[in-house]
């Protein structure tokens with residue numbers, strides 16, 4: 001199993017939060033694990049991205065020191081490894097961990113240290129560093145790009161641009177991403193989640209080789225053709241896309257349409273704890289809601305491998321393991 005779109009701060013369990021709060025000496029609203037879930041996992045009818053993002057507040061409050069950032073990554077990677085994952089790209093925004101004085105680089109180094117403590121021969125994981133669509137953090141975004149370059153191939157595999165799409169204008173991030181392209185950084189960008197197809201177009205112009213979510217790409221025939229021709233990957237996250245209202249009804253979810261066109265779309269979790277999910281559940285959800293077939297599922301896995309920010313030799317090695325895993329799964333049914 002592969003997950004290419006997975007947020008650190010949206011994937012910490014109540015147990016993790018208790019450990020991290022202890023390290024950072026943060027007083028939690030409750031120490032009851034069941035009650036903590038209310039702060040960490042999406043519930044209710046408010047299907048908006050703004051509401052979805054509120055579930056990141058508590059996890060971020062307990063990841064403001066070198067020790068807690070390192071521990072968070074270690075705990076999460078160990079959990080993924082145990083769950084039978086083969087490869088994951090874990091993303092987070094270093095600048096959101098600088099509230100108590102850490103520098104962007106200190107955050108990145110701590111995360112890499114946590115990663116090294118947890119990866120095994122059977123499970124590879126890398127980090128994607130997110131710049132944020134927030135006003136007033138221009139310097140921190142630039143430091144994030146510089147750090148992504150410095151640690152590329154040493155724990156970091158790519159750069160992202162995340163956050164609310166309201167008011168996301170190409171001009172605002174043009175210079176930042178032209179710097180990232182100069183440094184030859186692999187780029188993925190959150191676009192077309194709540195924003196329309198024009199956001200996807202802006203992301204492509206900024207240099208994205210992959211699009212996070214891309215639900216609204218379906219609104220533009222022209223852009224779908226560009227995405228297909230350029231081999232741009234689309235990282236979809238079905239449960240999250242439903243919870244944020246990116247799609248009103250799952251019957252309109254465009255993943256199968258993208259597959260039919262040959263677009264390199266894959267299935268991811270976004271945030272395992274906020275969305276109360278894992279990769280297996282995402283595929284079950286797609287089977288139930290849009291009738292995803294076994295062949296389409298296999299295609300999604302192979303697309304994920306194809307667009308992963310990994311050297312070819314490692315991809316070749318993983319391909320065999322994925323096919324063997326899918327065959328085992330089919331046998332057990």
Ligand SMILES: [Zn+2]
Nearest residue numbers: 007190212270
């Ligand atoms: Zn995301």
